[in-house]
Amino acid sequence: MSTILALAPMAGITDQVFRRLCFEWGCSAATTEMVSAQGFLTAPRDRNAYRFLLERLPEEGDLSVQLFGSDPLYFARAAAELEALGRYTGIDINMGCPAQKVVGGQSGSALMKDPALAGKIVESVKKAVSLPVTVKMRLGWDDAHKNAVSFARLLEQSGADGLTVHGRTRMQQYSGKADWPAIGEVKAAVKIPVVANGDVTDGSSALECLRVTGCDGLAVGRGALGRPWVFGEIRAALEGRPWEAPPFSLAVDTALRQAREMAAWKGEKSALLEMRKHFSWYTFGRRGAARVRTEINRAASFAEVEALLRALCDDSGGKKAETGENIP
Ligand SMILES: Cc1cc2nc3c(=O)[nH]c(=O)nc-3n(C[C@H](O)[C@H](O)[C@H](O)COP(=O)(O)O)c2cc1C
Structure with a gap:
């Protein structure tokens, strides 16, 4: 098995x-x-x-x-x-x-x-x-x-x-x-x-x-x-294969996809609220993420959230944490 x-x-x-x-x-x-x-x-x-x-x-x-x-x-x-x-x-x-x-x-x-x-x-x-x-x-x-x-x-x-x-x-x-x-x-x-x-x-x-x-x-x-x-x-x-941690841009793409799918399912307002915790986990360990999370929590639309996350992605300074520390 x-x-x-x-x-x-x-x-x-x-x-x-x-x-x-x-x-x-x-x-x-x-x-x-x-x-x-x-x-x-x-x-x-x-x-x-x-x-x-x-x-x-x-x-x-x-x-x-x-x-x-x-x-x-x-x-x-x-x-x-x-x-x-x-x-x-x-x-x-x-x-x-x-x-x-x-x-x-x-x-x-x-x-x-x-x-x-x-x-x-x-x-x-x-x-x-x-x-x-x-x-x-x-x-x-x-x-x-x-x-x-x-x-x-x-x-x-x-x-x-x-x-x-x-x-x-x-x-x-x-x-x-x-x-x-x-x-x-x-x-x-x-x-x-x-x-x-x-x-x-x-x-x-x-x-x-x-x-x-x-x-x-x-x-x-x-x-x-x-x-x-x-x-x-x-x-x-x-399976004994090597593994390379995905880049931070994938975390952002995945977070945005999850948000879009959740909005299509439950409506943008609920999805925006429910996604807050997920955005915080997806950006954990990224330099500047704490400030962006505060702004995300004030955002009124996914368009705003996307802009904030994309900007975090462009900031080449930080590195996404790839360990399991992002625990609530
Ligand atoms: C926020 C949260 C919600 C949970 N909800 C459930 C649940 O609905 N049913 C359940 O059996 N366990 C629930 N658990 C327990 C987890 O399934 C798991 O047993 C626990 O987190 C330990 O595993 P982990 O170290 O991999 O997180 C929950 C855990 C967390 C952190």
Whole structure:
């Protein structure tokens, strides 16, 4: 089986436009932003928030839809309805989100504190759909409760077809370093495919993470922000090919393309707001970028943004940072 090279789901970021860019650069699988199972079932069907979360482009590759919640019945009904849309190649269940508003509802990583419920959720989704069902999880709730190995075994017994393991606990949120050896313990404990996640930002960290964890693949999140070509870099490393970091002009072209596609999809006003963070990631490390970002945040049209970015491109002084430091 070839190495899975996935874009990790990131709410507010990994929409269809950004995902397509990542697929073009060699990502082999992606997941939608997380969607509330209950919210999806109860919201009016034409509500834009859900429409945007659930749409996909035909050019995208394998795409799982990710659900969060805590009620096995809502999960099953939402998964069945989403499968019926015929858009997705899998259903992914969020058991890793650390956000208070999610864990407060016993969802996301809070499910790692209730393995019996987590197992029931997987069983009930498995019964409801024929698509593969995967789970995204962490190492446990906190240092004193690192139950990833027994939790993964239980999910496997409950019917999960694959796991993505983020090598941190809930209490760590995104701090500290991802514990790759601990992900390796999960991989060794189950027979289903395990994808390693956390702190893979370039070709060398990808190779090292695969070596340490022995996993079937990698999921890259923050390392892809403002650099969808990280998947090209990792592919090159996996295949032993040399890789040359793209010039800053490509970052600008890609940012502008993403902005245009987002504007065609959601309208220029929304796109301008949503693209601010992406512009900041695309220009990270470029000399003069901080000033330009402030101006971009005041810009009223993409024409203005384009002029600002092109000027930054012409300024030959700076060099684009090509490491994974551009993390929120
Ligand atoms: C802004 C942001 C949003 C995220 N949203 C989700 C989400 O919707 N579902 C999910 O399973 N994980 C989510 N994550 C976690 C990432 O998928 C990933 O597990 C984490 O960022 C660690 O991987 P990385 O070091 O490659 O970024 C999010 C992370 C960030 C930074």
